Amino acid sequence: xxxxxxxxxxxxxxxxxxxxxxxxxxxxxxxxxxxxxxxxxxxxxxxxxxxxxxxxxxxxxxxxxxxxxxxxxxxxxxxxxxxxxxxxxxxxxxxxxxxxxxxxxxxxxxxxxxxxxxxxxxxxxxxxxxxxxxxxxxxxxxxxxxxxxxxxxxxxxxxxxxxxxxxxxxxxxxxxxxxxxxxxxxxxxxxxxxxxxxxxxxxxxxxxxxxxxxxxxxxxxxxxxxxxxxxxxxxxxxxxxxxxxxxxxxxxxxxxxxxxxxxxxxxxxxxxxxxxxxxxxxxxxxxxxxxxxxxxxxxxxxxxxxxxxxxxxxxxxxxxxxxxxxxxxxxxxxxxxxxxxxxxxxxxxxxxxxxxxxxxxxxxxxxxxxxxxxxxxxxxxxxxxxxxxxxxxxxxxxxxxxxxxxxxxxxxxxxxxxxxxxxxxxx
Numbered sequence: 001x002x003x004x005x006x007x008x009x010x011x012x013x014x015x016x017x018x019x020x021x022x023x024x025x026x027x028x029x030x031x032x033x034x035x036x037x038x039x040x041x042x043x044x045x046x047x048x049x050x051x052x053x054x055x056x057x058x059x060x061x062x063x064x065x066x067x068x069x070x071x072x073x074x075x076x077x078x079x080x081x082x083x084x085x086x087x088x089x090x091x092x093x094x095x096x097x098x099x100x101x102x103x104x105x106x107x108x109x110x111x112x113x114x115x116x117x118x119x120x121x122x123x124x125x126x127x128x129x130x131x132x133x134x135x136x137x138x139x140x141x142x143x144x145x146x147x148x149x150x151x152x153x154x155x156x157x158x159x160x161x162x163x164x165x166x167x168x169x170x171x172x173x174x175x176x177x178x179x180x181x182x183x184x185x186x187x188x189x190x191x192x193x194x195x196x197x198x199x200x201x202x203x204x205x206x207x208x209x210x211x212x213x214x215x216x217x218x219x220x221x222x223x224x225x226x227x228x229x230x231x232x233x234x235x236x237x238x239x240x241x242x243x244x245x246x247x248x249x250x251x252x253x254x255x256x257x258x259x260x261x262x263x264x265x266x267x268x269x270x271x272x273x274x275x276x277x278x279x280x281x282x283x284x285x286x287x288x289x290x291x292x293x294x295x296x297x298x299x300x301x302x303x304x305x306x307x308x309x310x311x312x313x314x315x316x317x318x319x320x321x322x323x324x325x326x327x328x329x330x331x332x333x334x335x336x337x338x339x340x341x342x343x344x345x346x347x348x349x350x351x352x353x354x355x356x357x358x359x360x361x362x363x364x365x366x367x368x369x370x371x372x373x374x375x376x377x378x379x380x381x382x383x384x385x386x387x388x389x390x391x392x393x394x395x396x397x398x399x400x401x402x403x404x405x406x407x408x409x410x411x412x413x414x415x416x417x418x419x420x421x422x423x424x425x426x427x
Contacts, residue, residue, distance in 0.1 A: 003047075003144045006065040011146050013070055016052040016088045018145035020278055021045065027107060027136045031114040033121075033129055039111060048278065050086060053077040057086035087301040087311075089143065089280040094150040097275035099182070099268050101138060101156055110134055117162075117193045124197050126166045126204060132193065133161040136184070143280045151280060155273040157410065158184040162193050166200040175200035177221070180271050180407050199347075203381045207372060211426045215343040216419050217336050217373070220406040222348050223414035225356075227261070227324055230391065231411070232359040234288060235319040236297040240306065245362040246294065255292035255395030258329070262287050263298075265313070265322040272322030272410035279315035286312065288324065292395070325413040329401035333416045336402050338376035344424065345378055346370040349387065362390045368424075386425040397421055 001009075003019050010017055023045045030038035049069060050059040056077040062069060114132045121127045136158050143151040163176035177196050179187045218226075238244040246254070265274045265283035276282050279301045287295045299307070300315030314321060337345060349356060349366040356366045368387045371378045400418035407413030 001065040003065065003142070006067070007144060007146060009067045010070050014051045014053050014073070014146075015055075016146055018050050018088050018143065018280070019065070020048040021142040022047070023140040025138045029107065029110055029114060029134045030131070031111065031117070032131045034115050034118040036111055036115065039107060049073070052086070056080050057082070057084060084302055085305060087279065087305065088145050088147060089149045089151070090147050092149050092151060095152070097153045099155045099273055101154070113189065117190065120193055120197055124201055126168060126201050127164055127197055128167045129165045130193065130197065131163045132189070135159045141278070143276070149280070151276055153275045156182055157271045158182070158187060160184070160187045160189055160192060162196045164196045164200040166204050168204045171204055173200060173203040175203055178408055180409060182269060182271050182273070202371065206381045206383045209372065209382045209385065209424070209426055212424060213421050214424050215340055216422045217333070217340070217343065217345045218417050218419055219345065219347045220333075220402070220404055220414055220416050221408055222346055223326060223417055224406065224408040224412050225348070227326065227412035227414055228409060229357040231320055232357070233362070233391070234297050236299050236303045236307070237319055238359055239297055240303065244359050250294050250297065252294060253292050254294050254392050255289055256398050257292045258401060259289055259292050259395055259398055260287070260327040261289040261324065262327060263321045263324045267323055270323040270413065271407050274322045277313045277315045278317070279311070281311045281313040281315060283313040283322065321411055323413070324411060325405060325407070326401065326415060326417070328403045328405045328415040330403055331400060333402045333404050336400055336416060336418045337373055337378060339400070339418060340373045341375055343373040344370055344382065345373055346387070357391060362392055364389050364391060364394065384427055386427065388423045388425060394419060
């Protein structure tokens with residue numbers, strides 16, 4: 001059933017009704033060595049329906065629209081105890097925001113290219129396998145309600161993931177990387193594969209380092225993941241529930257003055273492009289940290305209503321961001337590395353064994369991976385260590401910021417950074 005028909009069939013039964021439609025077309029390809037493991041095209045549609053019935057606000061998710069959903073909405077309204085007042089978009093009639101769409105998805109050519117990456121293993125005998133995965137996604141979000149509103153926004157993303165396994169007589173290691181952009185024209189697939197293969201080989205030779213304090217380079221990937229983790233401490237819902245240690249720190253300095261973090265959801269060059277959030281609130285470019293000072297928390301409709309302010313346009317499945325990033329500096333990552341006589345290049349961390357960033361106290365503790373830096377050059381990998389700090393100390397100890405801004409998800413991106421005085425414990 002079309003959205004217009006669904007709303008028309010229920011509009012006399014409800015006080016307000018709003019439907020958000022999510023449509024996604026995607027292509028997924030997976031190649032292991034020279035063998036194709038997956039080649040799938042999918043077309044999915046889902047809906048979020050929210051309604052006001054007898055003064056109660058309810059919300060459900062469904063894959064199909066039909067008039068029978070009214071009974072579910074009505075039942076929800078009879079058992080719900082929340083006094084929350086939801087918002088329904090007004091003052092907008094019909095708006096469309098369409099990102100550029102590419103129609104040159106030559107699947108057979110992509111498969112052939114990815115199969116040929118297996119040839120890169122020929123001069124790297126320790127590499128036992130290489131896995132490459134490509135995904136193209138075109139997504140559309142549409143919001144229609146009983147106020148006559150009809151909003152439409154589209155975007156396109158490409159992701160390329162590579163993983164290589166290196167083996168020796170004593171060990172087997174895996175190294176991987178991902179590129180996430182708005183077009184595959186920005187992805188040098190062959191170079192990414194080459195880098196992953198070379199780094200996987202380097203991880204076969206590990207040195208045990210001493211426990212101590214090190215100056216480190218945190219890679220773009222590490223920092224991107226870190227910024228995604230800070231959602232939990234800048235979400236006003238967590239602040240209100242006293243689940244964020246940043247309570248009371250708004251407009252206070254929590255980072256080095258060179259640290260500037262913004263959310264730029266309307267930038268079509270970045271993969272998190274969103275003209276409005278899932279609640280229909282228009283997004284806008286905003287400073288999260290300016291000159292090291294915390295500027296704002298993030299709000300959805302519910303949290304904004306409770307605080308009697310306007311939503312910041314961050315109402316997605318939960319309070320989140322799109323295109324949140326650390327503003328780059330001027331120096332390349334290579335220039336940052338050359339600054340260290342004896343330091344570490346930390347590529348990523350493992351958070352599956354525990355919490356990486358504790359929202360309540362800001363502490364960070366996680367196993368880390370990476371390479372040793374000697375005399376400004378990367379040498380061998382180091383054995384897995386534990387990095388211990390807190391988010392405030394980490395942000396205050398950022399001394400240099402690279403120019404290599406990369407996004408690893410639609411939520412966040414970052415360049416590499418040079419951080420001083422990082423506490424590292426050897427296993």
